[in-house]
Amino acid sequence: MKKPRIYTIKISDVYPAYIQKAERKGRTKAEVDEIIFWLTGYNQETFSQALQEELELEKFFQQAPLFNPNACLIKGVVCGVRVEDIEDEITQKVRFLDKLIDELAKGKAMEKILRVA
Known part of the structure; x- marks a missing residue:
C-alpha cells in the first residue's frame, strides 16, 4: 500500500513555511x-x-521523544478536516502541528495554544 504523500514531506521543508507564516x-x-x-x-x-x-514527517513523528498527551485537546479544522476526527495517526499528528501554527498566526496566546490549564 502506498504511503500518503504527507508522510514523505521533509520537516526541513515545512519548518521554514511555519516560521514565515x-x-x-x-x-x-x-x-x-x-x-x-x-x-x-x-x-x-x-x-x-x-x-x-x-x-x-512520518519518521519525525515516529521518532518524537515524547508526543504530548495533551495533544488530544487540540480541536478544530485544518484543510477542511476536523483534526480530532483524523484516523491515521501520523496524518493526525501532522495536522495537530498545522493547527497549532495556525492558532499562533491568528494571534492566540501561547498558554491557550499549549493547552495550559
Whole structure:
C-alpha cells in the first residue's frame, strides 16, 4: 500500500513555511520552536538533528521523544478536516502541528495554544 504523500514531506521543508507564516503575523521563530518542542518532546539539539537529517514527517513523528498527551485537546479544522476526527495517526499528528501554527498566526496566546490549564 502506498504511503500518503504527507508522510514523505521533509520537516526541513515545512519548518521554514511555519516560521514565515508566524513571522508574517508578528510572531517569532522561538514561538514556533516552543510549539514543536511542546507537541513532540524534541529539544533544540534533537530538533536541529532532525532538520539536518531531513527526516520525512512520518519518521519525525515516529521518532518524537515524547508526543504530548495533551495533544488530544487540540480541536478544530485544518484543510477542511476536523483534526480530532483524523484516523491515521501520523496524518493526525501532522495536522495537530498545522493547527497549532495556525492558532499562533491568528494571534492566540501561547498558554491557550499549549493547552495550559
